[in-house]
Amino acid sequence: MATNFQDFLSKIKERIPEVDPQEVQDILQSDEPSAVVVDVREQQEWDESHIPGAVHVPRGYLEQRILNTIPDRDSRVILYCQSGNRSAIAAKTLIDELGYMHVENMTGGITLWKQRQLPITIPFQFSDAQRIRYSRHMLLPEVGPGGQQRLLESKVLMLGAGGLGAPVGLYLAAAGVGTLGIVDDDVVDASNLQRQVIHDTERIGVPKVESAKQTIQKLNPDVDVITYPTRINADNIMEIIKDYDVVVDGVDNFPTRYLLNDASVRLGIPVVSASILAFDGQLTVFKPFDGPCYRCLYPVPPPPELAPSCGENGVLGVLPGTMGLLQATEVIKLLLGIGEPLIGRLMLYDALAEEFTNLNIRRDPECPICSREPGSISDDEMGKFPDYEAFCTGVTV
C-alpha cells in the first residue's frame, strides 16, 4: 500500500515504460504508425490543444471506451496527459484491468511536447452563441462538435434560389453550413411565393440571390452567402463550382444539366440533384466515380419536340419543399460522411399516392464522361450534345 500520492505514482511509473515525445512524433509521422497515441485528459483540455494524430479517450471513460477505440489488446498503445502522471495511472489500468500487452507512457506529457516545439492541433473554438445555436446537433453522436465544425467549414453551391433552392438554403443555413453560394439571375415574382419560401411579398422585383441572402443572414449570421446573379454556362461553370464541396442542383434544362454533370465529374464534386413536376419528384446523388453520373443514366437527351416542356408547369407548392428538404438531408449526409447517401439509387416521390420508390441506377462502364480520367475531359466537350441550345432558351437555372 502506498503511503502518499508520490509513492503511489512512483511505484506505477517504475512499471510503465516511457517514450520520448520525439519518438512519438516519429511514429505519428510514419506512413503506417506502429502505435496508437491516446490523449487521456479531460474534454476541455483536449479542446484547447492536442497532439495531431492522437485519439481522445478521457481517463474517466477509459474502461468504457478504450475497447471500441483500440479493439486489439496486442496493439502498441502510447498514452499522454498534461505532464505524464494521469497517463501513467491510466496505463496501469489498461495493463492490469483490461489486458493490454504493450502500453507505454509519453514522458512529460503535452507540456514537454510543447516545450520541444513539436506540432499541436488547436481545435475549432465555438463561441457561446454557437454552442447554444447548434446544441441539438452537438447532442447527436453522428454530428457532435466535430461534425458541426465540419458543417461550418463546408461550402455548398445552390444552383437556383427557386422552389427547391428555398428550403435547401433555409435549412442548410440553419444547420450552420458556413458558406452558401447561390446562382440565380432571376428576380422575385409574385407567382413564386406559393412555394419559394425564402422570399417574401416585400421583395417582389428584388434579385432572388439578394432576397435569399437577406433571409439567410437573418436566420444565421454564421453563414457567408456568396451570390452569383448569373446563369451557369460553359464559360463560367468551372470557375464558379470549383471550390465547393457539394453542388445542389435544381437545373431545369438539358444543356445546363449535361454541362453541370461534366464539370462536376471533372472536378470530383458530388451533385445532389432533384426535379419536380406537378405532384411528383425525383432525387438522387451523383457522386463522381462512386456511383453513376447523369450521362450514365441518360447518355443523350430526348429530341426537343419530345422533351418535357421547359416552360411553365403547374406544381403543388409544398412539393419543392418536400424534395428540397430531402436534398438538404443528402447534402448534410455527404458533408458529414454519415448514413447511406442516395448514390446509385433514384428516389421517386408521388405526393398524391404518398408513395416513395427507390430504383437502382448504375454506372455505365462505357460512359462518355465518367469512365475516363477526369483530367482528360476538355473544355470543348463539356455539356456538348447535338444542337440543343435553341430549345429551352430563356429558361433560367
Place this chain on the structure above:
Amino acid sequence: MAVVKIPPVLRSATGGDKEVSADGNTVGDVLRSVAENHPDTERQLFGPDGGLNRYVNVYLNDEDVRVLEGLDTAVEDADTVMILPAMAGGAA
C-alpha cells in the same frame, strides 16, 4: 398483366393515368402493348428502328432492364414496369 407506371411527362399520352395494365411476356412486349393502346407514347418509347430510345430508361421492379436482358427481360404478372424518360424539370 403487368402494371406499367407512367411518369408525369407521359401522362398526357395515357389520358392522365399514372399506371396502365399491359400484356406481354417480355419488357419489349409489354411496352409495345402500351404503345398500341396509347399511341402517343410510341414516339417517346421507340426509335425508328423499333428499339427503345436511349433517353428512356425502363425498370423492372427496381432494376434497370439494361442490366437484365433489355427488352427481352421476362415479365411476370406481379411485376411492375417503370418508364422513366430523361427529365430536367424543375427548379420551378
